Amino acid sequence: MQIQVNSDNHIQGSIRLNEWVRSTVESRLERYEEDLTRIEVHMRDENGDKPGPHDKRCQMEARPKGHQPISVSHKAESLELAVEGAAEKLNHALEHYYGKQRSKRAVTQQESSANDADGLLQEEFLENEQARLS
Template sequence: MKIQINTDAHISGKEALAEHMSGIIEDALEHVSEHITRVEVHLSDENGTKSGHQDKRCMLEARIEGRSPLAVTEQAATLEQSVQGAAGKLARLLESRIGRGHERRAGSPRSRARPSPPPNAA
């Protein structure tokens, strides 16, 4: 799983920040990482140089093999909190999507074709 981090002009310390945030994301997605080819991270400070409540934004977009990308967003008071929140959301979303796809491939009752309802006899 490759993690690509993008920041806006208001966020500094890109190399150290990227390493720290990558670790948070890797930990959160560890159990589903075999299905992910890339995670794009977009970090921004919504208020620029002014401080504000919940002004740090993290958008994560996961590229999953054979499926459409999935994206989540989290806003928080700090970048770390926004990344942790977004990573948690993405992990739950991926578990849901990958789990359902796995059930269908495994032949669970949910994956079997359901017969069409009989036509209305009016």
């Protein structure tokens, strides 16, 4: 899983910040590592140089293999809280997404086994009918 970290002009991007963001994202989403190709992290100061409450924004976009991207964002008073909040939201979104995928597979498997059972019952019925008529 590749993690891309981007920041706007008002946020001082540094190697230390990028490493911290990567480790935060990896630790929260490690269980999905095999299912995702990439996560993009966009950090932004909404007010630029002006201070203000909840002006730090972090948007994360996860790219599940073979599916549409999933995007979340979180605003907070500090960059750290914005990143942690977005990582937590993305974790919940992926949990929900993959939970739905598992449910769909389970329903499909149940339908498949029910169809197999119906086919076996039909075969047995036809064999019995043929034996009765002979």
